Amino acid sequence: xxxxxxxxxxxxxxxxxxxxxxxxxxxxxxxxxxxxxxxxxxxxxxxxxxxxxxxxxxxxxxxxxxxxxxxxxxxxxxxxxxxxxxxxxxxxxxxxxxxxxxxxxxxxxxxxxxxxxxxxxxxxxxxxxxxxxxxxxxxxxxxxxxxxxxxxxxxxxxxxxxxxxxxxx
Numbered sequence: 001x002x003x004x005x006x007x008x009x010x011x012x013x014x015x016x017x018x019x020x021x022x023x024x025x026x027x028x029x030x031x032x033x034x035x036x037x038x039x040x041x042x043x044x045x046x047x048x049x050x051x052x053x054x055x056x057x058x059x060x061x062x063x064x065x066x067x068x069x070x071x072x073x074x075x076x077x078x079x080x081x082x083x084x085x086x087x088x089x090x091x092x093x094x095x096x097x098x099x100x101x102x103x104x105x106x107x108x109x110x111x112x113x114x115x116x117x118x119x120x121x122x123x124x125x126x127x128x129x130x131x132x133x134x135x136x137x138x139x140x141x142x143x144x145x146x147x148x149x150x151x152x153x154x155x156x157x158x159x160x161x162x163x164x165x166x167x168x169x
Contacts, residue, residue: 027070028070028071029068029069029070030067030068031066031067031098032065032066032067032068033063035061035064036061036066037061038057038061040057045057064101065098065099065101066099067095067098067099074091075088075092094106
């Protein structure tokens with residue numbers, strides 16, 4: 001969407017106004033790998049807050065990895081509003097693992113088992129229906145079964161007690 005930005009859900013035609021011109025693949029991030037020169041090369045060392053000098057930098061730069069993301073809000077609390085918690089947090093964690101230059105960590109994290117069954121439902125209506133069903137089962141059906149089982153056990157004990165009294169007479 002180009003300016004002016006309309007975000008009112010009551011004006012859906014504005015969302016498609018520039019769709020033909022702006023549709024297509026967009027680069028949302030980039031990654032770089034290599035040996036990057038130090039920004040501090042040929043410059044005086046900066047001082048720490050207490051006035052002391054920082055320790056010397058390594059003489060030879062090491063291979064590094066760098067990731068640039070094109071959105072400033074993808075790693076903030078705003079992702080709770082957009083419903084992108086799972087995918088954004090996964091991206092942040094996998095990016096941090098990749099930038100650590102330790103392929104073993106990436107292998108361990110990718111083997112991690114997770115149970116996101118309701119997250120795999122992409123259709124919002126079906127996801128809401130599955131959540132309602134799960135809530136009904138957990139909030140009403142299971143407690144109802146516990147109550148019925150308790151009443152049956154109490155009735156059974158009572159009938160057993162009256163039979164025992166009848167035999168004792």
